[in-house]
Amino acid sequence: MQAWNKISRMQAPAIKKMQDELIHKMVTEELAVRHPYYRDLFKNNNLNPAEIRGGDDLKKLPFTEKNDLLPRENDLRHPKKFVLEIPEGVEGKNKKRGFGLFKKKDTGPDPYDYKFHTLFFSAGRTAKPVPIEYTHYDLNNLQEAGIRAFDILELTRDDTIINAFTFAPNAYFWQMFYSTTGIGSTALQTGGGKVLGMEKILKAMDNMEAPVIAAAPGYALFALLTLDHFGFSAENLERLIIGIDYAPMAVVERMKKLMVSVGAKNQIVQRMYFVSEAKSGWAECAPGYGYHTNPDHVYIEIVDPVSGEVLGEGEKGEVVITLLDARGTVVLRFKTGDIATGGLVTEPCPNCKRTVPRIMGDIERKSMYYELQGKEGPVQFNANHLRSMMMSRDDVLLWYAEINSEKSADLLKVVFKGVSGEDEAALLKLLETELQSEFNLPVVVESSTLDAVSTQIGLEKFITEQVIFDTRSS
Numbered sequence: 001m002q003a004w005n006k007i008s009r010m011q012a013p014a015i016k017k018m019q020d021e022l023i024h025k026m027v028t029e030e031l032a033v034r035h036p037y038y039r040d041l042f043k044n045n046n047l048n049p050a051e052i053r054g055g056d057d058l059k060k061l062p063f064t065e066k067n068d069l070l071p072r073e074n075d076l077r078h079p080k081k082f083v084l085e086i087p088e089g090v091e092g093k094n095k096k097r098g099f100g101l102f103k104k105k106d107t108g109p110d111p112y113d114y115k116f117h118t119l120f121f122s123a124g125r126t127a128k129p130v131p132i133e134y135t136h137y138d139l140n141n142l143q144e145a146g147i148r149a150f151d152i153l154e155l156t157r158d159d160t161i162i163n164a165f166t167f168a169p170n171a172y173f174w175q176m177f178y179s180t181t182g183i184g185s186t187a188l189q190t191g192g193g194k195v196l197g198m199e200k201i202l203k204a205m206d207n208m209e210a211p212v213i214a215a216a217p218g219y220a221l222f223a224l225l226t227l228d229h230f231g232f233s234a235e236n237l238e239r240l241i242i243g244i245d246y247a248p249m250a251v252v253e254r255m256k257k258l259m260v261s262v263g264a265k266n267q268i269v270q271r272m273y274f275v276s277e278a279k280s281g282w283a284e285c286a287p288g289y290g291y292h293t294n295p296d297h298v299y300i301e302i303v304d305p306v307s308g309e310v311l312g313e314g315e316k317g318e319v320v321i322t323l324l325d326a327r328g329t330v331v332l333r334f335k336t337g338d339i340a341t342g343g344l345v346t347e348p349c350p351n352c353k354r355t356v357p358r359i360m361g362d363i364e365r366k367s368m369y370y371e372l373q374g375k376e377g378p379v380q381f382n383a384n385h386l387r388s389m390m391m392s393r394d395d396v397l398l399w400y401a402e403i404n405s406e407k408s409a410d411l412l413k414v415v416f417k418g419v420s421g422e423d424e425a426a427l428l429k430l431l432e433t434e435l436q437s438e439f440n441l442p443v444v445v446e447s448s449t450l451d452a453v454s455t456q457i458g459l460e461k462f463i464t465e466q467v468i469f470d471t472r473s474s
């Protein structure tokens, strides 16, 4: 691992060279030797690991998908196949600890780096959660990724931070935790709505005069919209760090406006993008400048989600990751199911001048592209778009949508609770017209109570709220 100040200023050809070397090393020295799944995959497909000399050669290898990692009905230990085995014969070797970064090459792999430490899970709102093993080596990298993200966000130890990411065994909460301990800032690890609840989180923000809150986008919006109701002030609030779930630019703009309206001292909104299987999350220096990735930790390809073809600079496509510096669970060419609308760019960031590859645009979830049955044939429905529309409206507090099967066609039902003071009957009519024309589908809109909607979406129950319910198959 090289120093961040060097990596973040490295020119593109040097980054490519470093990544090519790391890919070759990971494939030949780790995956081909002690990774049960890929070792078999290379063997069974007559693939020669030595031929994978860099990023361009990865095309020769198949993708790994979420399903490949899940426990099988007759083999609950299947996810173990993605975990690097502890190097043989050296397990009992008594080694001095604490000099991992400086160890000499001829000492061989350190078994301690491979020793299971903890298990995190992907968020798994709709899909099954994937278990991901971390070793101490991985936790060090998680903290390093967190400290780098804070550097990009320009957070320092002088910033008091309210960590309102949901407490759970996942990379989101723990990266934030390790970042704050890593830089030595004052921080309250609230555990999010699930643990502390909105009122106590807002009270803590007020009492600690904290300028920074980290939260999922839906929860951050809810906080801004209910501050007044709980009687707390936002006069110390300066910035929101948005993570766990995606926040389109339109939602960032709404957050900034809301920060003005609640009297926040400043209105900085910054986004982070976490991939559980990448064992870390990446930050934007400012909204729209892209998620600044760690080229020594993860190699990123953007591919056509259908054909799998690797796409060029800046082209919209699916994010595919290969871990370059991990122990425990390791994935190679893993299809994340996330679409980056602005693809990947390798030119230096025009805002902060860092040179690391950036994932651009809004993130969309592939699982939220639906093909629905319209009256005159199939209709493509992008629920990411619906989510962006609903979350960026000034008049909606909470909402969810159902996709229901009717006799002649599928029907989109949207249930909402308006922001207090809104004429809900008028809003209902307006939403119905707007959504119908936008999505070319039959739409019904209903208004409901705060309790009913927040319970349905699991606002303070899940890691982040669930807003799309496809009832057709149930």
Ligand SMILES: [Zn+2]
Pocket (backbone or CB within 6 Å): 284, 285, 286, 289, 292, 349, 350, 351, 352, 353, 354
């Ligand atoms: Zn930047």
